[in-house]
Amino acid sequence: MKPEQELSIVEAHLRKSGFRWTNQRALIVRTALSTHDHFTAEELLLLCRKVDPRVSRATVYRTLLVLEEAGFVEGLDTGDGGRKFEHVIGHKHHDHMVCGGCGSIFEFHDDELERRQEAAAKRIGFRIERHSLRIYGSCRDCQRRRGTAP
Amino acid sequence: MKPEQELSIVEAHLRKSGFRWTNQRALIVRTALSTHDHFTAEELLLLCRKVDPRVSRATVYRTLLVLEEAGFVEGLDTGDGGRKFEHVIGHKHHDHMVCGGCGSIFEFHDDELERRQEAAAKRIGFRIERHSLRIYGSCRDCQRRRGTAP
DNA sequence: GTAGGTGCAAACCTTTTGCAGCATG
């Protein structure tokens, strides 16, 4: 899907939900969509400010909240009190492996993994809204790096 | 395993690692071991202060850090910027379902789930150190509560 | 005796909020 097409989807959805489509929101959403990495709120703010330095931090946070509730963006805890976001338009659901050495994030997916979680939830009558699976460790490169340069 | 036995294990490990075994650490570790729930740093502090009101917040945080690095305690993000801890001595590894309605945490385990994760990691040469799987949603009681009292 | 640990308070970092003014529908 093309970025402008994705942008239109978000715009249409937000308008339909009674939100206003302001210049700031357009800028923030466009910037978030153009970032294929995982980003922090602060990083998104800085990217937006390259285009318009007057964007405020509060607006970025408020917009991320709206986007998250609308399901266009997902946040994941970084474990140090902060969060990273990623947009999930046209993305299949996936889980994450986080390399402790270089901070890289690897995405993966396994249907059976999802089914098992659903089965476990069903056993205790738990209704799943979302889940977060993160695997921490070292990526191939970081293992090699430590192996050859101890 | 008996609590005092667990305490000795922690003491022995920390001493062997070059840490000192102070009254505060003993109190904090004993308190953490006696709590079978998930607790926040603040809750642990309050429990410790029932025994000795002079324990400082900083010492609780510093001790939790040591315990976490030693692998006796695991922290998990609560999703609202904070963390909850649990001691993992004599516990089998398990994952968590977090109820958004009442905050309850349900533990579950599935061997196949673990194997699938290992397989996914192996495919990209990732070495797993630990992982965190949290399922968010509503527990049986909260679903019923909403259903009967809309 | 000397690292290492402790308590206190202040600093930090990310996120949220109150409020006056602005812009969208």
Next chain:
DNA sequence: CATGCTGCAAAAGGTTTGCACCTAC
């Protein structure tokens, strides 16, 4: 032109840190 949104700055909430004093080894 009314309501929702924005920017600012301050507050909030959880965690970390600097420093002088203390204590386990």
